[in-house]
Amino acid sequence: MALLDLDGVGKSYGAHRVLDGIALSVDAGQITCLIGASGCGKSTLLRCINGLDPIDDGEIRLEGETVSGRGVDLNALRRQVGIVFQSYNLFPHMSVLDNVTLAPRKALGLTAAEAETRALTLLARVGLVDKARAYPDRLSGGQQQRVAIARALAMEPKLLLLDEITSALDPELVSEVLAIVRDLKADGITLLLATHEMGFARQSADKVVFLHQGKVHEEGPPAAIFGAPREPRTQEFLKSIIAAGRL
Amino acid sequence: MLRWITLSLAACLGTIVSAFLTAGFVVGQMEQPDPGLALGLRLAAALSLALLWAPLRSLLALRSPQSARIRLADAKEWALRGIGLCVPVWLALGAEAFVSANGFAVGQTLFEPDLIRETAPMVIAAFRYNIEIFVLAEAVVLVWGLVVALARLAPGPAAAPIRFAATLYCDLFRAIPTIVAVYLIAFGLPLTGLAIFRDLSPILLAVLALALSYGAYVSEVYRAGVQSIHWSQAAASRSLGLSYLQTMRHVVVPQAVRRIVPPLLNDFISLQKDTAIVSVAGTVEAFNQAKIIAGTHFNLSAVTTVALLFILITIPQTRLADRLIERDRRRSQTGS
Numbered sequence: 265m266a267l268l269d270l271d272g273v274g275k276s277y278g279a280h281r282v283l284d285g286i287a288l289s290v291d292a293g294q295i296t297c298l299i300g301a302s303g304c305g306k307s308t309l310l311r312c313i314n315g316l317d318p319i320d321d322g323e324i325r326l327e328g329e330t331v332s333g334r335g336v337d338l339n340a341l342r343r344q345v346g347i348v349f350q351s352y353n354l355f356p357h358m359s360v361l362d363n364v365t366l367a368p369r370k371a372l373g374l375t376a377a378e379a380e381t382r383a384l385t386l387l388a389r390v391g392l393v394d395k396a397r398a399y400p401d402r403l404s405g406g407q408q409q410r411v412a413i414a415r416a417l418a419m420e421p422k423l424l425l426l427d428e429i430t431s432a433l434d435p436e437l438v439s440e441v442l443a444i445v446r447d448l449k450a451d452g453i454t455l456l457l458a459t460h461e462m463g464f465a466r467q468s469a470d471k472v473v474f475l476h477q478g479k480v481h482e483e484g485p486p487a488a489i490f491g492a493p494r495e496p497r498t499q500e501f502l503k504s505i506i507a508a509g510r511l
Numbered sequence: 512m513l514r515w516i517t518l519s520l521a522a523c524l525g526t527i528v529s530a531f532l533t534a535g536f537v538v539g540q541m542e543q544p545d546p547g548l549a550l551g552l553r554l555a556a557a558l559s560l561a562l563l564w565a566p567l568r569s570l571l572a573l574r575s576p577q578s579a580r581i582r583l584a585d586a587k588e589w590a591l592r593g594i595g596l597c598v599p600v601w602l603a604l605g606a607e608a609f610v611s612a613n614g615f616a617v618g619q620t621l622f623e624p625d626l627i628r629e630t631a632p633m634v635i636a637a638f639r640y641n642i643e644i645f646v647l648a649e650a651v652v653l654v655w656g657l658v659v660a661l662a663r664l665a666p667g668p669a670a671a672p673i674r675f676a677a678t679l680y681c682d683l684f685r686a687i688p689t690i691v692a693v694y695l696i697a698f699g700l701p702l703t704g705l706a707i708f709r710d711l712s713p714i715l716l717a718v719l720a721l722a723l724s725y726g727a728y729v730s731e732v733y734r735a736g737v738q739s740i741h742w743s744q745a746a747a748s749r750s751l752g753l754s755y756l757q758t759m760r761h762v763v764v765p766q767a768v769r770r771i772v773p774p775l776l777n778d779f780i781s782l783q784k785d786t787a788i789v790s791v792a793g794t795v796e797a798f799n800q801a802k803i804i805a806g807t808h809f810n811l812s813a814v815t816t817v818a819l820l821f822i823l824i825t826i827p828q829t830r831l832a833d834r835l836i837e838r839d840r841r842r843s844q845t846g847s
Contacts, residue, residue: 314750316749338749339752339754340752343752346750349743349747351743353743353746355744355748355762366748366751366753366762367748367752370757371751371752371754415751416751419752
């Protein structure tokens with residue numbers, strides 16, 4: 265059974281149909297990459313899976329259990345599904361350590377000492393244990409994003425959603441963040457990414473999903489999607505990516 | 512260039528002449544001119560001769576060995592400084608003439624030094640009540656304003672009646688003049704004879720009245736602060752499994768409070784001054800005490816003492832508020 269199942273998921277902003285019947289499954293322990301042009305619905309889809317945006321139609325299931333629609337305990341869902349944002353969204357009034365320990369203490373009920381131990385382990389993992397007492401505005405973009413990853417991991421989520429987490433970074437900082445994402449995969453964490461990093465998707469993804477106009481247009485292993493795309497839309501998209509020198 | 516220097520010279524000479532004329536006017540207002548004091552006033556007027564320094568520097572600048580462009584710029588700068596210096600001197604001379612006109616009528620009615628000295632201890636003793644009222648009222652308003660703001664921002668259809676009630680409260684108390692609210696609450700409520708209000712001290716009734724009035728304003732300050740925190744902060748917090756209230760408590764409100772310190776301080780300064788309004792309810796705080804003194808002496812100098820006391824406590828706070836605003840402006844400009 266897949267960890268995450270999406271079934272006919274639809275979402276509109278006014279007259280604009282952002283998600284138009286998305287069907288998708290994410291297997292445990294794998295990296296699934298969502299690719300597609302800006303505005304194709306990648307980010308909205310991730311926000312919907314995390315319950316930050318309600319969906320209009322269809323159903324989202326986590327381990328077979330429905331996690332969308334009325335009456336679902338979103339706080340419980342979010343303890344199992346983490347998300348990292350393009351703009352990091354660290355809490356600027358808290359130190360790095362407090363950023364990472366806040367949710368385990370308040371949402372999971374860990375003691376301060378337990379949360380701190382967990383946070384320091386995770387900060388060591390993203391290579392920032394020496395920055396634990398620093399405030400976010402003292403960190404580079406890449407460091408902030410690594411803290412944001414540690415903050416999401418501190419909830420020990422079953423699924424981690426990464427929403428274009430390298431798009432706001434200077435090019436030389438992208439690799440330090442992507443290296444951590446590969447490590448997460450090695451640790452068996454299930455990852456669903458919206459990304460423009462085609463090189464990363466090609467090398468590291470288990471499955472690549474091409475979204476177009478709110479629909480899953482084509483999906484498959486990276487070799488198939490990047491090597492021999494079937495759909496004309498996918499071919500066109502990849503051609504423009506290659507023309508831009510991004511693949 | 513000569514035009515500016517002429518103008519500067521004319522302004523300074525005019526001011527100097529005015530200074531001597533004013534000194535003569537003041538001496539003329541004295542019933543029995545004291546020769547020592549008259550000389551002192553003329554000497555003070557002679558200080559205005561220093562104004563000539565600026566136009567002289569301007570002329571000297573024209574003869575400096577610098578290039579023509581720099582010489583002219585320096586000369587103009589000094590000429591303008593001369594005109595600028597004249598302005599505060601004119602204002603001071605105007606005040607001097609105003610206070611001494613009509614045989615020192617203004618001075619004696621509002622600034623009688625002996626009376627101020629004699630009655631200041633009483634006024635200062637009564638000012639203690641003003642301090643008590645505003646310290647208590649500010650403590651209440653700090654909490655009450657946040658409660659009302661959170662009520663106005665409460666999400667969902669279930670909270671609609673709460674939002675409505677909070678909005679109604681804000682609208683009402685921002686519409687009612689503070690003096691009317693204070694009169695109705697601090698003077699009116701004890702008249703109803705209701706046990707709780709009858710037994711409340713006048714000070715606490717005043718605190719209640721001011722807290723209700725200012726709670727409405729301060730809740731708006733809090734609300735603006737909360738709304739100024741970008742929604743992505745709340746999204747990040749909610750995505751980590753924190754509830755709405757936890758998000759407010761740990762993420763949104765702490766950031767909002769840092770931002771609203773300057774406007775909050777402004778409202779507090781305003782509240783402190785409005786403690787004088789409590790006099791309408793009969794409480795003998797500084798203003799009422801001063802009015803009583805004024806009534807017995809047919810002289811308002813004790814009220815001037817009240818004004819001085821408020822100036823004394825307010826100016827450091829306004830300066831602090833200005834500095835905080837300036838700091839925030841710089842911060843938002845550097846974008847960190």
